[in-house]
Each structure stands twice: as structure tokens, then as C-alpha cells.
Amino acid sequence: MLLTIGDVVRIRADKELGSVAGVAAHRAAGSVVDVQMNGRVLRTVRPQEFESSPRGFRPMIKARALIRLLFIGLGFGAAVMNGMYVHGLGASLAVTVFVTVTSVTTVSGGLINLFNRPRRFRV
Numbered sequence: 001m002l003l004t005i006g007d008v009v010r011i012r013a014d015k016e017l018g019s020v021a022g023v024a025a026h027r028a029a030g031s032v033v034d035v036q037m038n039g040r041v042l043r044t045v046r047p048q049e050f051e052s053s054p055r056g057f058r059p060m061i062k063a064r065a066l067i068r069l070l071f072i073g074l075g076f077g078a079a080v081m082n083g084m085y086v087h088g089l090g091a092s093l094a095v096t097v098f099v100t101v102t103s104v105t106t107v108s109g110g111l112i113n114l115f116n117r118p119r120r121f122r123v
Helices: 062-088 093-115
Strands: 008-011 017-026 030-036 042-045 050-052
Touching (some): 008 030, 062 093
Antiparallel strands (some): 008 017, 008 050
């Protein structure tokens, strides 16, 4: 199960809702999750004792959209440079197109995943 700090979870035993405040690993007990309940009360529960609620998507803000556009532009720039370099080495048109498309997806997707992803923990 992947969790992010702030995810909303429901404890199965008493049907209470809370948000994930932290994750800890113990030798004897395995992984435990700190859940913040109403009134700033922290409860420590095991991952088998709760279920996570569906994750809602926040609307994209302008700053994040501009960052994503910048990363796609950097991907296209790197792809053009790689394509020109491979073509200059004497590669065929098919290899040049393959390298260019692969470069766009790798560079832009890698940058987007590196900087715009939620931090999740495996429990």
C-alpha cells in the first residue's frame, strides 16, 4: 500500500476518519502508521487495520502548469540535440526519429515525475 502524508484513511474497527501523520518501521511490529484524528490526537495503527479513501485530484494551478510546460520544452530541446547528433553520426532516418521521440519522453517525463510527484511511502 502506498501512502502520502496527509492521505485520509478510515480505521476499520471503529469507522473513524483521520489523516496520515507519519510512517515508522519497527522490528517487532513491522510498519506502523501514525494517524491524526479529531482534536489533534495521534493514533498508531498497523496498515492492516485501516483502509485508505480514494485520492482526490487537485486542479492544476498555473505555476505547476508552467513548470510542466518548461519541462516539456527542455525535453524537446534535448531531443533535437540528440537527433542532430545521431544524424551527424550517419544514422538512418528511422533511428534518428526513434532517438528523438525516446529523448522527448524520457527527459520530459523524468523531470515531471522527479519534481511534480507526491511523496509516497510503502507500508
